Amino acid sequence: MQKRFNMKAVAPNALKAMIGLETYLSQCAISKTTRELIKIRASQINGCAFCINMHTRDAIKNGETQQRIFLLNAWREAGNIFTEEEKVVLAITEEITLIHEHGLSDETYTSALRFFDETQIADMIMAVVTINLWNRIVLSTQLQIGDSMA
Template sequence: MEKRIDIQKLEPNAYEAMFGLEKYLSSTGLDKTLALLIEIRASQVNGCAYCLDIHTKNALKNGESQRRIFALSAWWESPLFNDKEKALLQMVDEISLISEKGLSSPTYQKAKEQFTDKEIAQIIMQISTINVWNRIAISTHMVHEE
């Protein structure tokens, strides 16, 4: 795969804005484990190897188990994730694949049972941000280190 343009070099203000979102996300208090599950799962859904490499390494450093990372691709069948995490992961899938059905009412209601409105807002921002990073990495053919 041939690397394409480097948006960070060509449009540094765009990256500065993205880093601003990252700064906001790190200040929300959203549990780090949940944030990393979002980043890994969205990157799986979108097929972003670059982001999967980064976020799985970060999850392992944060204490996440390899077993749970491997099970993320079939989270809905796995007993390794609790109801709160399953509600979150369903949100990730539906928001990442927004054109299919959007964030469905049943999923939103499950989220409301597990999270406050403020947390739901933070989760939506986390999901949206990783989806932008995935789209940048995929469209520019960013490649992770071997």
């Protein structure tokens, strides 16, 4: 697999818009830990090694445990390793990432309302949509671990 082109060089305004989304998310109503779990889980589903590598490192730097990262792919079977709130976030992440299957279900949305307000849910949706967009950029341009987006 060969890197195709540098997105920043070819479409700098598009990349600037993506950075704008990241800036919004860095100040949004969901925690940094939650954002990293979203990024890692969506990237696992999408098979984006570049993003998995980046976001697992970021998560560890921010205090996430290796055990939780190792078990993220099997969060439903991981017992009480993840909180009920985190399980809802992970369900939202999976359902939106796999939107072609059935989308965000009423059941998951209702569960989310038990723990989060509408602003937090909107921010979660934006976080999931944004990492899915990054995954698609990275996979389409064939960025490799160690490459720079810049």
